[in-house]
Amino acid sequence: MFTTSLGSTINRIYPMINDKLKCSCVKHLSQLTEKQAQLMRKKLPQKKPIKGVKHIILVASGKGGVGKSTTAVNLATALKSVAPNKDVGLLDADVFGPSIPLMMNLHETPLINNDNLMVPLVNYGVKCMSMGNLITEQSAAIWRGLMVMGAIDKLIRGVSWDHTDYLIVDTPPGTGDTHLSLAQNLPISGVLIVTTGQKAALGVTKRGITMFKKLNIPILGIVQNMSTMKCLKCSHENYVFGDSVQELATQEKIDTLFSVPLDPVITNGCDSGQPIVITHPESSQVKVYKNLAEYLINLLDIVNSK
Numbered sequence: 001m002f003t004t005s006l007g008s009t010i011n012r013i014y015p016m017i018n019d020k021l022k023c024s025c026v027k028h029l030s031q032l033t034e035k036q037a038q039l040m041r042k043k044l045p046q047k048k049p050i051k052g053v054k055h056i057i058l059v060a061s062g063k064g065g066v067g068k069s070t071t072a073v074n075l076a077t078a079l080k081s082v083a084p085n086k087d088v089g090l091l092d093a094d095v096f097g098p099s100i101p102l103m104m105n106l107h108e109t110p111l112i113n114n115d116n117l118m119v120p121l122v123n124y125g126v127k128c129m130s131m132g133n134l135i136t137e138q139s140a141a142i143w144r145g146l147m148v149m150g151a152i153d154k155l156i157r158g159v160s161w162d163h164t165d166y167l168i169v170d171t172p173p174g175t176g177d178t179h180l181s182l183a184q185n186l187p188i189s190g191v192l193i194v195t196t197g198q199k200a201a202l203g204v205t206k207r208g209i210t211m212f213k214k215l216n217i218p219i220l221g222i223v224q225n226m227s228t229m230k231c232l233k234c235s236h237e238n239y240v241f242g243d244s245v246q247e248l249a250t251q252e253k254i255d256t257l258f259s260v261p262l263d264p265v266i267t268n269g270c271d272s273g274q275p276i277v278i279t280h281p282e283s284s285q286v287k288v289y290k291n292l293a294e295y296l297i298n299l300l301d302i303v304n305s306k
């Protein structure tokens with residue numbers, strides 16, 4: 001993991017803490033004429049918190065298949081492991097390709113409580129909800145934009161997320177409607193960017209970062225996933241997808257970078273519904289997820305106290 005001091009990281013991620021009135025949103029709008037800016041501010045939708053949820057953390061990347069769900073699942077279980085007294089939730093916002101039910105081994109349909117809200121399914125101490133628990137894959141395949149928005153809203157407002165300290169949201173690939181809708185309707189504590197070191201991934205990831213910056217969502221850090229792979233014979237570590245993530249982080253002024261190796265144990269954990277954090281809690285790979293969890297807890301604690 002690479003990070004500078006937590007203090008300077010916080011100043012970078014949450015500039016509004018130091019200057020609450022002159023938030024980055026206003027700075028961005030200041031490039032417009034005052035009339036245009038006023039109009040835009042009026043049109044911004046009101047962000048409505050999710051009842052009982054303290055922090056919403058998005059896990060995102062422009063590119064598909066780089067390990068967002070893997071990161072989300074292992075981060076959620078790591079948060080529960082390093083802070084057992086905290087309540088952790090995991091929301092699968094990928095309605096077209098939900099993978100949380102498989103990765104968390106939760107295949108039931110949720111119950112409805114007296115308030116007519118769905119009760120999250122729980123495994124490894126983490127509360128989960130996914131479209132995969134509500135419909136069949138075939139039904140999702142024919143959805144159009146507005147239906148997707150309706151589905152996301154159902155996962156957010158139609159679920160009893162009450163008493164959740166950290167809600168991890170696994171987002172779909174791309175920079176589309178889902179991200180816009182989440183960013184515009186919810187008070188997001190920040191986004192964790194996941195990417196591989198491959199050039200093809202980095203370009204798209206950069207676009208994702210630009211989108212979140214424009215939406216004034218704080219970027220909490222980057223996870224370079226599948227960074228290295230250890231040779232089984234000589235233990236030499238190879239950068240499978242290249243190693244340009246640090247360069248991207250520097251360009252984007254993001255000073256927190258975590259590297260997770262490419263490891264078949266992680267793949268098997270995803271496929272078997274038993275995350276590596278649960279099956280190999282003392283491994284070096286899990287240490288990275290736990291460091292990431294501790295970093296986020298400390299960061300958000302300080303932000304809260306200010």
Ligand SMILES: Nc1ncnc2c1ncn2[C@@H]1O[C@H](COP(=O)(O)OP(=O)(O)OP(=O)(O)O)[C@@H](O)[C@H]1O
Pocket residue numbers: 063064065066067068069070071094097099171172173225226260261262263264266267268270271
């Ligand atoms: N660090 C890792 N080591 C080994 N395998 C990994 C690692 N990270 C992810 N994988 C594997 O890579 C595949 C893609 O991961 P995952 O589904 O998490 O990506 P994603 O970005 O969420 O995909 P999508 O864009 O389709 O939602 C999965 O088979 C997963 O098990």
